[in-house]
Amino acid sequence: xxxxxxxxxxNIPQDSVEGLKGDLETKxxxxxxxxxxxxxxxxxxxxxxxxxxxxxxxxxxxxxxLPLFISHPIEIRLAKGIYTExxxxxxxxxxxxxxxxxxxxxxxxxVLSGDQKLENCIIVDFAQGVCIRDxxxxxxxxxxxxxxxSAKIDMNRCVMRDNHTALSISNQASTYTLxxxxxxxxxxxxxxxxxxxxxxxxxxxxxxxxxxxxxxxxTVNLFSSTILSNxxxxxxxxxxxxxxxxxxxxxxxxxxxxxxxxxxxxxxxxSTVIANNKFGLLAVKASVLDFHNVDLMDNTHVDVSVxxxxxALLEDCSLHKSTKVxxxxxxxxxxxxxxxxxxxxxxxxxxxxPVLDSCIFG
Numbered sequence: 154x155x156x157x158x159x160x161x162x163x164n165i166p167q168d169s170v171e172g173l174k175g176d177l178e179t180k181x182x183x184x185x186x187x188x189x190x191x192x193x194x195x196x197x198x199x200x201x202x203x204x205x206x207x208x209x210x211x212x213x214x215x216x217x218x219l220p221l222f223i224s225h226p227i228e229i230r231l232a233k234g235i236y237t238e239x240x241x242x243x244x245x246x247x248x249x250x251x252x253x254x255x256x257x258x259x260x261x262x263x264v265l266s267g268d269q270k271l272e273n274c275i276i277v278d279f280a281q282g283v284c285i286r287d288x289x290x291x292x293x294x295x296x297x298x299x300x301x302x303s304a305k306i307d308m309n310r311c312v313m314r315d316n317h318t319a320l321s322i323s324n325q326a327s328t329y330t331l332x333x334x335x336x337x338x339x340x341x342x343x344x345x346x347x348x349x350x351x352x353x354x355x356x357x358x359x360x361x362x363x364x365x366x367x368x369x370x371x372t373v374n375l376f377s378s379t380i381l382s383n384x385x386x387x388x389x390x391x392x393x394x395x396x397x398x399x400x401x402x403x404x405x406x407x408x409x410x411x412x413x414x415x416x417x418x419x420x421x422x423x424s425t426v427i428a429n430n431k432f433g434l435l436a437v438k439a440s441v442l443d444f445h446n447v448d449l450m451d452n453t454h455v456d457v458s459v460x461x462x463x464x465a466l467l468e469d470c471s472l473h474k475s476t477k478v479x480x481x482x483x484x485x486x487x488x489x490x491x492x493x494x495x496x497x498x499x500x501x502x503x504x505x506x507p508v509l510d511s512c513i514f515g
Contacts, residue, residue, distance in 0.1 A: 188225065190215040191258070193232035208232065212240045212255065223251035223282070231288075233261035239273050242280040242304075252282035267293035267316070277304040277326075284329075285311055296321035296344075305329055314338050319361075322371075323347045330354065336361055342383075345371045346393075353378060358386070364405075367393040367414070375400055377423075386430075389414035389440075399423040403430065408452070411436040411463075420446040424471075427452065433480075436463040436487075444470055455480045459487035472496040 190203035197210035209215050215229045223245055245253065257263040265274050265288060272295040277283050284307040290297050297316040300306045300323070307329035313319035314337040321344045322328065328351045335357050336342035342361045345351045346368040354376040358364035364380050366388040367373045373395050380386045380402040387409040389395045395409075397418040402408055408430050409416055416434070418425045427433065428450035435458050436442050442457065442465040449456050450473045458480075459465045464487065472494065483489045 187227070189228045189230055190218060191230050191232070194234045194236055195232070197232075211238055212236060213238060216240060216242060216253075219245065219253065222246045222248065223253065224248035225250050226252055226254065228254045228256060230256065230258045231261065231263045232258055233263060235264045235266050237266050237268055237271065239271055239276065241276045241278065242283050243276075243278040245280050245282070247282045252284060254284040254286060255288070256284075256286035257288065262289075263287070264289045264291065266291055267297070269294060273297065273299050275299070276301075277306050278302055279304055281305040283307070284309070287311065289314070290319070291315045293317065297339075300326040300328075300349075302326065308332070308334055310334065312337065313342070317341070318344055320344070322349045322351055325349055328352055331356060335359070336364065341366055343373075344368070345373050347371065350374075352376075357381065358383060363388055365395065366390075367395050369393065372396070374398075379403075380405065385410060387411075387416065389416055397425055400425050402427045405430045407432045407435075409434040409436075411440040411442065413438045413440060415441040415443065417441075417443040418445070418447050419443065424448050426450065429453075433457055434465075435460075436465065437461045439463060442466065444468065446470065449473070455482065457489065458482045458484075459489060460484045461487065463487045465489045466492070467494045468492045470494045 191205050191208035192212055192215050193208040194210060197208040199210045199214035201207040201209050203209045203215055203218060269292050271293055274290050274293050274297045277300045279302045287310045289312040291314045293316045296318045297313060298320045302324045304326045308331050310333045312335045316339045318341040319336050319339040324347050326349045331353045333355045338360045340362045342358045342364045344366045348370045350372040352374045357379045359381045362384045364383040364386045365373060368390040371393045375397045378400045382404045385407045386402055386405040387395055389411045391413055393414045395416045398420055408427055424446045426448045430452045432454045433452045433456040434442055437460045440463040445468045448471045457465050481489055
């Protein structure tokens with residue numbers, strides 16, 4: 154019977170051995186990571202384990218206690234109170250079922266406050282699977298929530314108020330969803346730039362200087378939301394795209410400024426309403442306004458204005474004025490196309506003129 158030969162492996166680099174050992178230890182620690190970590194700013198201590206009866210004091214300490222590899226959902230549960238800190242998420246590796254949820258404990262009211270002294274509240278840098286739920290974020294002097302470098306964030310039922318910029322998404326970062334949030338009295342509600350994107354639904358932007366800004370090859374998709382009483386509802390710049398569906402845009406000083414970009418509102422189930430604003434939409438420098446099933450109602454001054462080789466398409470839209478005539482202007486090589494669009498005012502029936510409705514202003 155032949156003897157079995159055993160070969161001793163002696164040429165494996167030590168750093169490879171240590172790296173393999175570290176990977177195994179990381180995955181093992183992830184398997185035993187708790188599913189909940191508790192935080193209490195009043196009674197907690199950052200040296201505690203983070204259990205219900207021994208909570209940590211700060212959110213950052215809870216984040217720092219997470220394993221590098223996250224294989225299952227982990228919730229950071231916050232006791233009621235005001236938290237004044239900057240929390241950074243970075244470099245977590247997610248398994249198929251891994252994500253991080255930051256939310257209040259049952260029935261708790263949680264405020265993350267910058268007290269007009271801190272610049273940032275939450276920074277998500279190259280991290281994914283970060284979910285923020287049912288929290289008020291207020292009083293930060295720069296980006297309250299800053300998502301950068303291919304990171305992803307999910308926010309639900311949050312209130313963002315009295316910040317310089319409530320939510321900033323940049324450098325190929327994005328949202329999973331931004332749902333049922335309120336943006337109130339910020340200088341900028343949400344800013345998306347540098348090839349990033351955001352999906353926003355069932356949210357409200359009220360009394361911000363700029364509600365939504367999208368810049369530099371970025372995209373924002375806005376669904377079933379209300380844009381109310383802002384100085385400027387939308388800003389779309391530098392080859393970016395803003396897509397609006399089934400939303401209400403009302404009582405703003407200005408609806409939109411579009412510069413070398415596109416705003417599209419193509420509605421098939423429920424129309425988008427743009428009503429009772431002071432000024433409507435201004436598009437310049439080869440920009441595009443593409444509207445289908447949009448109601449433009451009782452805006453005080455300009456409804457749609459296109460300049461400098463820009464184009465507006467109004468298809469199956471409704472234009473209504475109570476007193477004044479409609480204001481549609483096209484200047485400097487620009488065009489307005491109206492297809493199947495009706496116009497009316499309080500003293501006249503709806504007007505549909507096949508010649509006018511198929512015409513091009515320019």
